[in-house]
Amino acid sequence: MSELSQQTLVLTPEQAYEAAGKYRVVRRSVDARQRQLKVNLTLLLDDKGHPLPKDAPIPLYTPPVWQDVHNAPRHVHIIGAGPAGLFAALTCIEHGIKPIIYERGKPVSERKIDIAQLNRNVALNAESNYCFGEGGAGTFSDGKLFSRSKKRGNMQRVMELFHYFGAPDTVLYEAHAHIGSDKLPGIIRAMRECIIEHGGEIHFETCVDSLSPFNFHLSPLILAIGHSAHDTYRMLLDEGVALQQKGFAMGVRVEHPQSLINNLMYHLTGAADLIRYLGNASYSLVTQVEGRGVYSFCMCPGGHMVPATSSSDACVVNGMSASHRNSPYANSGIVVQINPEDIPLICQHEVINTQSPTAKLTNSEALAGLRLQEYVEHLAFEHGGAPAIAPAQRLADFVRGKRSANLPACSYLPGTRSSALHEWMPPFIADRLRQGFRDFDRKYPGFLTNDALILATESRSSSAVRIPRDPETLQSISHPNLYPCGEGAGYAGGITSSALDGINAALRIAAQS
Ligand SMILES: Cc1cc2nc3c(=O)[nH]c(=O)nc-3n(C[C@H](O)[C@H](O)[C@H](O)COP(=O)(O)OP(=O)(O)OC[C@H]3O[C@@H](n4cnc5c(N)ncnc54)[C@H](O)[C@@H]3O)c2cc1C
Structure with missing residues (x-):
């Protein structure tokens, strides 16, 4: 955060609405505990102590630096293009590592058609639906970006990346930010374009049904499968990957x-x-x-x-x-x-x-x-x-x-x-x-x-399975160089924490010499 100071005001909803229309907001939360609702609004102040106008540049925002990974010496395989897999891929690109993603579902625009068919009760496509496809389970959702737990890592970075790819300014300050199912597909598409433009690969309609083709002793494998791929859990169990029951x-x-x-x-x-x-x-x-x-x-x-x-x-x-x-x-x-x-x-x-x-x-x-x-x-x-x-x-x-x-x-x-x-x-x-x-x-x-x-x-509010991993290296306890992450690994729940978990897995890989 810059040297600029901040001031938190406790306002009526009307006052807060007006102030947010004029000034640069750092955080907004609604306090509904009292009968009279209040809004806590934190504003950025300039060096004279005046609130910064709304159209001033966002001082807390550090744009990402993407590297060209076309000919990068290192690459990482990623299973799943949900928030965990996509944010892992973007982080790899920031660190000069080429991500190669395998996604069982379709690109977001084709997925929309399958979802419309399902909503009309015409047909279910078992590989392209609300759970599977580009952007994962979070693409056609409310897009709530709630988790701000500092313990998990740099949550602000997740918000900044969403913002960079087209989410509204509110994701940078709103305590209960949300994006919406009409905006999310465009954001996910922009992430994919960035990954491909910088040399990463995404293979759609490619369901990984065995780990044997991957030599993850040579290049790491990130497992970001979400919690709905029950067939994939069964495959992992059959292939000897350690799994545990979870609440x-x-x-x-x-x-x-x-x-x-x-x-x-x-x-x-x-x-x-x-x-x-x-x-x-x-x-x-x-x-x-x-x-x-x-x-x-x-x-x-x-x-x-x-x-x-x-x-x-x-x-x-x-x-x-x-x-x-x-x-x-x-x-x-x-x-x-x-x-x-x-x-x-x-x-x-x-x-x-x-x-x-x-x-x-x-x-x-x-x-x-x-x-x-x-x-x-x-x-x-x-x-x-x-x-x-x-x-x-x-x-x-x-x-x-x-x-x-x-x-x-x-x-x-x-x-x-x-x-x-x-x-x-x-x-x-x-x-x-x-x-x-x-x-x-x-x-x-x-x-x-x-x-x-x-x-x-x-029934799918959280994963019923954990893929246990070493707390320091984030690698599977049974398979070195296999990085289970996101909701399906049982270490995250929701879009932001899954995205952050994907970032953390990629950062561990980047830190290996
Ligand atoms: C309708 C709906 C609304 C939701 N609303 C919200 C919300 O508002 N806020 C929120 O925080 N969370 C919400 N969630 C939950 C959120 O979407 C998930 O927590 C989040 O997407 C998990 O991210 P992930 O990357 O770990 O897994 P997922 O998003 O599940 O992504 C996993 C991806 O891996 C792919 N995959 C799985 N197995 C294989 C395989 N064998 N080979 C290749 N690819 C594979 C899948 O196709 C999928 O695209 C919602 C979920 C749904 C279904």
Whole structure:
């Protein structure tokens, strides 16, 4: 950061809106704990102590220096072009190392067409969908860039790179910045063009189904596969790569009318004004039920619920928003924490080993959580009726244990089918969800309503597998020179932390002489 000083002001939303239109902001966060919402706005001051005007250059921004790696003596292979793989590749280029990326999915513009087909419930392309393809799982998302944990490394650098490739200025200062699914594809395309222009390679529609072609004793291999490539985890296990079970979470996605959430979060009076200054309201909810966390995840104000499956016999939902977050709906995952020791208990109840269609594939302990995910996703598929049709229930009906006679309109394009989720979801999850919704309603009376809808299943909020690595070298504990990183390695969750993990892996490689 430069020598320029900063000043943090506590303002009303209206004052903050006006100040942000005039001055260079370093950080903005909304304090919604009080009935009267406040905005903390940190401004940059010039050497005379006056706020810098908005159009002054961004002093904290160091543009990247790209190297020509066409004929670079060193190269790195990268599996996966999600945030972890792309940011690893960009960091390699900054350090004069040639990245060669293999991505099972398609370039972002072709991927859009497959996603449109899925949303119309015409067809699922198992290799090109919301999870797989250029930009990874984060491309068609809300693009929330939340994690600012300093412990993981230089988070500001991730924001700067997003900004460099076209994200708005807000990503440099907003505490809860987001980009939006309409802007992300262009940013991802710009990253690819930069990688190729400087001598890197990207091979699309290339699914790596064995590690044997890679001689990673000669050149390092970065494994940035995300957490949805279950076939790739199975391949890694078969080829002797160390894998471990990891705690994860599962539940449903809930959708309310956005106006209802605005009223609850902005305390009814003045909601219309606050929307103008702060945008549609979001929420973050957490409670404990019988020793396990129940919490909101990936809340998308003004967003859409989307089909996030990559398999034709599974129903998985998630959420996204465009940059303006202006749909009439507010959706969020509401998930229950599942620890490794819970899995035998849940499986015992469900007799998973005899019922799960995937159980026969492996009995590995390391993949037990993954099999449980698949089991519940398959149940949801059976109750939905087609890969993208989601089983759904009105929220208050779910909590009261009543099938919904009809369903309200919602943002989920492929379609919904009324289903008694409380009857078929594993009770470990369903019972905690029901109590969790009651707790949320105590905090925000009106949250638990039949105007809200829940869809199953929200099962990919975090990885159920870890690919353990040495904390110093970041190399696999079983395979030297193999760098598991990002969400699929179990060391990150979300776009920013996965991107940062990719940067860290590349930096370790660059530091090797
Ligand atoms: C709909 C949706 C909305 C989301 N919204 C947000 C949000 O707003 N904010 C947020 O922080 N996070 C969000 N997430 C989560 C976020 O996208 C992930 O945490 C993040 O993308 C993980 O990055 P990654 O690079 O580790 O893995 P991924 O993004 O999953 O990328 C992995 C890539 O590897 C490829 N791959 C896998 N196996 C192979 C193989 N064998 N060979 C070749 N290629 C392979 C895949 O095709 C994929 O493109 C969302 C996710 C979804 C699905």
